[in-house]
Amino acid sequence: MSADRGAIAAALEHANVPALLVTLIHLTGDLGLLDGPIRPRQVWGDSQMGLTEQQRAEVRARAVPVIAALEDGAEQPRFRPSPEQVRDMASFLVGQAVGDDYLEFLLREVGLKPHPTGADGFEGFAANQRAAFHVVIVGAGMSGIVAAHRLGQAGISYTVVEKNADVGGTWLENTYPGCRVDTPNHSYSYSFAPRDWPQYFSAQPVLLDYFQDCATRFGIRDRIRFSTEVERLVFDEEQQVWTVHTRAVDGGTTGTLRANAVISAVGQLNRPRLPDIPGRDAFRGPSFHTARWDHRVALAGKRIAVIGTGASAFQAVPRIAPGAAEVFLFQRSPPWVNPRPEYHRDVPAGKHWLLNNVPHYARWYRLLQFWLSAEGALDYIYADDGWDEPGSVGKANRKLRRMLERHARKHLGEHPELLAKCIPDYAPGGKRMLYDDGTWFDTLKRPNVHLTTDPIARMSERGPVTAAGECFDVDVVIYATGFRTTDMLFPMQVIGRGGTDLRESWQGSPRAYRGVTIPGFPNLFCLYGPNTNVVVNTSIVILSECGVDYILHCLRLLLDTGSRSLECRQQVHDAYNEWIDAGNARTAWGAPGVRSWYKNDGGRVTQNWPYRLLDYWQQTRSADAADYRFR
Numbered sequence: 011m012s013a014d015r016g017a018i019a020a021a022l023e024h025a026n027v028p029a030l031l032v033t034l035i036h037l038t039g040d041l042g043l044l045d046g047p048i049r050p051r052q053v054w055g056d057s058q059m060g061l062t063e064q065q066r067a068e069v070r071a072r073a074v075p076v077i078a079a080l081e082d083g084a085e086q087p088r089f090r091p092s093p094e095q096v097r098d099m100a101s102f103l104v105g106q107a108v109g110d111d112y113l114e115f116l117l118r119e120v121g122l123k124p125h126p127t128g129a130d131g132f133e134g135f136a137a138n139q140r141a142a143f144h145v146v147i148v149g150a151g152m153s154g155i156v157a158a159h160r161l162g163q164a165g166i167s168y169t170v171v172e173k174n175a176d177v178g179g180t181w182l183e184n185t186y187p188g189c190r191v192d193t194p195n196h197s198y199s200y201s202f203a204p205r206d207w208p209q210y211f212s213a214q215p216v217l218l219d220y221f222q223d224c225a226t227r228f229g230i231r232d233r234i235r236f237s238t239e240v241e242r243l244v245f246d247e248e249q250q251v252w253t254v255h256t257r258a259v260d261g262g263t264t265g266t267l268r269a270n271a272v273i274s275a276v277g278q279l280n281r282p283r284l285p286d287i288p289g290r291d292a293f294r295g296p297s298f299h300t301a302r303w304d305h306r307v308a309l310a311g312k313r314i315a316v317i318g319t320g321a322s323a324f325q326a327v328p329r330i331a332p333g334a335a336e337v338f339l340f341q342r343s344p345p346w347v348n349p350r351p352e353y354h355r356d357v358p359a360g361k362h363w364l365l366n367n368v369p370h371y372a373r374w375y376r377l378l379q380f381w382l383s384a385e386g387a388l389d390y391i392y393a394d395d396g397w398d399e400p401g402s403v404g405k406a407n408r409k410l411r412r413m414l415e416r417h418a419r420k421h422l423g424e425h426p427e428l429l430a431k432c433i434p435d436y437a438p439g440g441k442r443m444l445y446d447d448g449t450w451f452d453t454l455k456r457p458n459v460h461l462t463t464d465p466i467a468r469m470s471e472r473g474p475v476t477a478a479g480e481c482f483d484v485d486v487v488i489y490a491t492g493f494r495t496t497d498m499l500f501p502m503q504v505i506g507r508g509g510t511d512l513r514e515s516w517q518g519s520p521r522a523y524r525g526v527t528i529p530g531f532p533n534l535f536c537l538y539g540p541n542t543n544v545v546v547n548t549s550i551v552i553l554s555e556c557g558v559d560y561i562l563h564c565l566r567l568l569l570d571t572g573s574r575s576l577e578c579r580q581q582v583h584d585a586y587n588e589w590i591d592a593g594n595a596r597t598a599w600g601a602p603g604v605r606s607w608y609k610n611d612g613g614r615v616t617q618n619w620p621y622r623l624l625d626y627w628q629q630t631r632s633a634d635a636a637d638y639r640f641r
């Protein structure tokens with residue numbers, strides 16, 4: 011039966027054309043296309059990379075017979091590009107020279123080399139040696155699942171301790187209306203578990219289903235102690251093991267586990283932060299935090315105060331505003347809003363078909379998504395030396411600022427008062443930029459939504475009272491005020507070598523080596539630890555996978571050397587953190603005067619990774635024994 015060319019052409023209408031073009035090269039070996047007249051180039055916010063409609067049509071037309079021949083079975087993909095050709099194809103795709111240092115990364119991302127599995131490198135150790143090494147993983151969210159999966163592959167025994175009754179972490183806890191991933195979903199997924207996502211930025215139930223399904227498929231569930239919280243970790247120096255003190259969340263029953271190593275996978279955005287507003291508890295009506303949404307409270311027809319305009323409010327307010335009587339939105343500083351037309355869109359059927367049926371397309375598409383939201387965006391948020399123009403940190407950053415201002419003007423130009431409130435005074439990238447398809451600005455324009463920038467001075471029994479003395483009479487208060495972030499690993503108490511308390515040793519400024527290991531705390535490993543958060547909206551899933559790879563290398567070092575523990579050398583750790591601090595100082599989020607959850611009270615950036623993702627990937631590909639002290 012011959013392929014339905016009409017159906018293929020219809021599916022191609024939904025193609026990401028740059029990814030399709032490189033897929034064609036990959037399918038046919040026609041490298042001449044790299045020098046052809048149709049060249050993707052970077053245009054902020056345009057995932058079609060500046061290709062004209064005519065160029066797109068040309069590429070689609072060229073693709074129809076190639077894909078039809080594959081469907082007919084007449085042709086099979088036979089071209090296997092060399093690493094250098096992959097680099098050239100990637101450079102072409104992203105409209106920017108991709109250096110040779112990306113080669114290894116690229117080959118894995120486009121499927122020409124397998125991603126390492128947890129088993130790699132562990133084959134040489136006897137099964138009983140591996141099984142005798144027991145790891146406790148704290149948390150069964152996105153990072154904990156990767157850690158468990160990889161340890162399982164390595165044949166290392168582990169127990170996951172999870173405070174919630176189910177798997178999912180942030181995707182289990184955040185159930186507020188409108189909650190969805192704000193990283194392109196095709197890159198916000200494990201490298202080893204691709205999914206046919208229903209939307210470009212899928213909603214929370216879809217994400218939750220994904221992580222829960224992964225936990226089931228990878229056989230992790232049986233090894234999770236649910237509804238159990240780790241209260242305290244104490245390092246036993248004599249035995250060189252950790253004692254893990256747990257408490258059942260419901261019954262309060264306590265217990266202990268012994269572990270050769272502990273992996274903290276508790277996340278950075280785990281414990282809600284309520285603001286220190288005087289009289290906060292005086293409010294007589296219901297109030298709750300976005301991450302503890304109280305679904306019993308009916309919001310329809312109510313007067314609602316929402317405090318905060320970060321990523322959570324940004325998603326929740328557009329959903330609650332249409333049914334509410336009034337929404338009073340209290341903004342301390344506005345977010346930068348980044349145009350993204352497909353933010354709420356379904357992935358069309360044609361695109362699903364391409365992703366699932368055309369060899370290589372999904373890989374190149376994922377690579378492009380990753381690049382546009384990560385490496386390709388970095389130049390826009392780096393500071394230029396000597397730049398002193400307020401509101402930007404460099405030339406490229408100023409260009410971005412102007413583009414984002416234009417976007418705001420496009421939506422709010424006829425509402426000058428509102429527009430003035432919505433243009434941040436800090437540089438783009440100072441805080442997380444929020445993707446929008448116009449929904450946010452449309453919400454702010456609603457007659458029943460009122461944006462207040464006067465600070466809240468106190469809470470009365472009726473609602474917020476501002477510094478100017480205005481009293482808001484509301485039925486419900488919603489805190490969209492973020493999380494306790496610099497208080498990393500809170501509320502666990504972690505006691506390391508010599509009785510050192512981790513919180514005391516950090517003194518409000520968490521630091522780790524490669525975001526993972528900490529001097530004084532042997533065999534304690536962090537995932538999504540200090541300085542491993544990313545701001546330009548790339549996928550933290552990639553960083554967690556890198557972190558797990560690094561931990562596995564550390565565990566191999568232990569088994570290799572027959573040591574009971576390894577501990578990061580202080581000097582190595584300190585030099586690394588100086589390098590991290592120097593990197594963050596050159597970014598928009600590290601700029602003085604910007605307040606965000608990325609910084610601690612002293613203004614040090616404790617959360618963010620300042621360099622390319624490739625750099626983190628490279629750093630975590632192996633562990634150097636010289637960085638550690640073994641016992």
Ligand code: NAP
Binds near residue numbers: 318
């Ligand atoms: P957030 O970004 O920390 O935002 C908190 C908001 O509350 C900010 O607007 C902050 O103002 C404001 N605020 C705090 N204390 C206040 C006070 N006393 N009075 C008035 N306003 C106050 O928290 P979030 O929105 O929950 O987001 C946290 C992070 O979670 C995001 O950056 C993102 O990484 C992640 N997140 C991701 C998604 C997603 O992927 N879909 C969704 C939600 C969150 P200032 O800016 O002036 O401090």
